[in-house]
Amino acid sequence: MTASTHVSSDERIRSLEGHARDIRRAIVSMVHTAQSGHCGGSLSAADVVSALYFDLMNIDPSKPRMPGRDRFVLSKGHACPVLYAALALRGYFPVEELSTLRKNSSRLQGHPVSTYLPGVDATAGSLGLGFAQAVGMALEGRMLKADYHVYALLGDGELNEGVVWEAASTAAKFGLEKLVAIVDRNNLQNDGKADDIMPMEPIDKKFEAFNWRVLTMDGHDMAEVLATLEASNEPTGRPTCIIARTVKGKGVSFMENKREWHGKAPSDDEYSMACKDLEGGCT
Amino acid sequence: MSLAKSKTPTRRALAERMLEAGSERDDFVVFESDIGYSTYSYLFGDAYPERYFNLGIAELGTMATAAGMAAEGRPAIVCGYGVFLSMRALEAVRSFICYPRMNVKIFSSHGGVTAAVDGVTHQATEDIAFMATLPGMTVLAPCDSASARASFDLALGIHGPVFVRLMRDPLSELYPEGTEFSIGGCHTPRKGDDITIVSYGDLVFQALEAAELLATEGINAEVIDMYSIKPWDRQALRLSLERTKALLVVENHQRKNGLGYELAAWCMREGVSVPFAQLGLDDTFAESGSYPLTIQKFGMDAASIAAAARKLAAAKY
Numbered sequence: 001m002t003a004s005t006h007v008s009s010d011e012r013i014r015s016l017e018g019h020a021r022d023i024r025r026a027i028v029s030m031v032h033t034a035q036s037g038h039c040g041g042s043l044s045a046a047d048v049v050s051a052l053y054f055d056l057m058n059i060d061p062s063k064p065r066m067p068g069r070d071r072f073v074l075s076k077g078h079a080c081p082v083l084y085a086a087l088a089l090r091g092y093f094p095v096e097e098l099s100t101l102r103k104n105s106s107r108l109q110g111h112p113v114s115t116y117l118p119g120v121d122a123t124a125g126s127l128g129l130g131f132a133q134a135v136g137m138a139l140e141g142r143m144l145k146a147d148y149h150v151y152a153l154l155g156d157g158e159l160n161e162g163v164v165w166e167a168a169s170t171a172a173k174f175g176l177e178k179l180v181a182i183v184d185r186n187n188l189q190n191d192g193k194a195d196d197i198m199p200m201e202p203i204d205k206k207f208e209a210f211n212w213r214v215l216t217m218d219g220h221d222m223a224e225v226l227a228t229l230e231a232s233n234e235p236t237g238r239p240t241c242i243i244a245r246t247v248k249g250k251g252v253s254f255m256e257n258k259r260e261w262h263g264k265a266p267s268d269d270e271y272s273m274a275c276k277d278l279e280g281g282c283t
Numbered sequence: 284m285s286l287a288k289s290k291t292p293t294r295r296a297l298a299e300r301m302l303e304a305g306s307e308r309d310d311f312v313v314f315e316s317d318i319g320y321s322t323y324s325y326l327f328g329d330a331y332p333e334r335y336f337n338l339g340i341a342e343l344g345t346m347a348t349a350a351g352m353a354a355e356g357r358p359a360i361v362c363g364y365g366v367f368l369s370m371r372a373l374e375a376v377r378s379f380i381c382y383p384r385m386n387v388k389i390f391s392s393h394g395g396v397t398a399a400v401d402g403v404t405h406q407a408t409e410d411i412a413f414m415a416t417l418p419g420m421t422v423l424a425p426c427d428s429a430s431a432r433a434s435f436d437l438a439l440g441i442h443g444p445v446f447v448r449l450m451r452d453p454l455s456e457l458y459p460e461g462t463e464f465s466i467g468g469c470h471t472p473r474k475g476d477d478i479t480i481v482s483y484g485d486l487v488f489q490a491l492e493a494a495e496l497l498a499t500e501g502i503n504a505e506v507i508d509m510y511s512i513k514p515w516d517r518q519a520l521r522l523s524l525e526r527t528k529a530l531l532v533v534e535n536h537q538r539k540n541g542l543g544y545e546l547a548a549w550c551m552r553e554g555v556s557v558p559f560a561q562l563g564l565d566d567t568f569a570e571s572g573s574y575p576l577t578i579q580k581f582g583m584d585a586a587s588i589a590a591a592a593r594k595l596a597a598a599k600y
Binding site: 073113114115121122123124125126128129132133134135136137138139140141143162163166167169170173174 | 312333334336338339341343344345347348349350351352353354355357359374375378379382383384
């Protein structure tokens with residue numbers, strides 16, 4: 001969807017920032033309702049997901065399996081509130097359904113399941129294995145000489161998984177230039193700072209050494225997010241890794257950069273405070 | 284009954300059929316993890332390089348990548364050694380192939396202690412337990428060339444995950460080319476009324492040899508080749524046990540959680556009360572050595588089967 005070429009770049013950015021705010025409200029709201037789920041890593045990814053679903057990706061919510069569509073694999077599947085919010089707001093399913101997150105018989109499972117919910121391109125949640133599936137999807141695109149891009153969103157802690165590097169080797173071997181891995185570099189994982197739990201830096205040099213092109217961006221500066229994602233689509237014969245510098249819990253002051261908010265649900269009071277932070281309330 | 288010696292291990296027979304099928308249908312792709320000269324997947328790879336992906340020594344990544352390609356609607360085959368495909372790659376098989384019902388076929392060589400000389404690290408002796416436990420997984424275990432070739436077509440003929448257990452060494456040829464096989468079916472290569480011996484894969488031949496021995500003693504054993512392990516042929520077993528009233532399950536696998544456990548549990552549920560025994564690894568690991576000596580040492584050869592059958596037949600009276 002590139003209709004945005006008709007609007008000024010300021011309007012485009014403001015609009016996507018608005019969608020990101022809506023996504024954040026929906027994240028906090030659904031995790032509060034479920035009293036279970038992952039706020040921190042969902043909030044850190046909201047701007048990237050907004051740019052992809054409301055601007056850059058070639059998708060049609062009325063045709064979720066459209067062959068030529070761009071694919072999105074949430075390899076850090078625990079952050080599914082950000083994906084569910086974007087899909088609902090984009091029109092894949094009713095927004096009211098977000099309140100069924102993690103409940104029995106819901107299509108919004110605790111980690112995303114492709115066979116349940118339209119718009120979910122891959123079942124994921126076991127870290128590293130969503131990324132490897134994304135490589136398989138891009139390999140299929142290469143075989144078909146298709147134009148679609150495959151975007152995989154990984155956590156920085158996820159890079160601890162050995163299979164990430166198996167998949168990275170495969171993508172480079174086959175020159176999967178339409179594969180874009182976005183690393184949500186919020187520097188927090190379940191047990192603490194990512195840099196302490198298992199130091200992975202230099203992440204850029206690691207991917208470069210695996211024969212990937214590496215771009216970096218401020219994952220909360222919408223102008224930079226858009227420009228970087230657009231740059232990632234330039235064909236280079238290599239897959240692209242974007243390191244998105246982000247803040248875990250971004251947008252909710254008391255959740256920002258706090259390890260505890262990796263997988264915790266807000267109480268009623270905390271929910272009210274969060275809604276104040278996210279201008280306009282959560283309703 | 285004396286069977287023709289085989290020159291072709293089941294891993295090769297299936298791979299040769301895969302090569303032929305490459306020209307019959309252009310939709311499937313084959314993934315390999317650097318043992319293509321051992322699984323014989325290289326035969327397909329040489330003929331169809333654009334449909335063959337060797338992802339190196341990385342079974343977990345290979346399995347998940349195949350799942351991703353299957354998610355796009357492409358039938359994907361993964362070839363490798365059973366010990367790695369059923370354990371190192373198990374999570375990808377469970378959560379990203381079986382759970383979303385991906386059309387992935389796993390052709391798994393070196394089942395049981397048929398890789399005897401390689402030692403325990405290369406012997407898949409728990410693979411049936413892991414694979415048959417997974418919801419939606421179909422499990423096949425051919426014993427000879429005809430059944431291995433048929434297994435390829437059975438696997439590709441259905442939508443969804445299939446695990447085919449193959450063997451390292453050539454043993455014997457039992458079925459004429461063109462014999463019919465089916466998912467959920469079995470064959471009864473020897474009829475008898477005194478005891479039912481159920482096996483699959485390589486040990487079908489040991490069971491048949493045991494039946495020859497038993498016949499000289501006046502015990503007529505029925506041998507069922509349960510090549511379709513999941514689903515398996517309940518009706519055939521019921522009819523057989525109605526006549527023989529004794530069941531011996533012989534498998535090149537741990538006794539625990541193998542086909543024997545499955546059949547015993549079914550007998551209990553159905554109220555089929557017959558003397559029952561199992562042969563296979565008895566909560567132990569095997570070791571390096573020759574195939575014949577290894578199955579002898581661990582009680583899976585014809586003499587061990589005959590001994591267990593004698594006891595069971597006697598227990599009926």
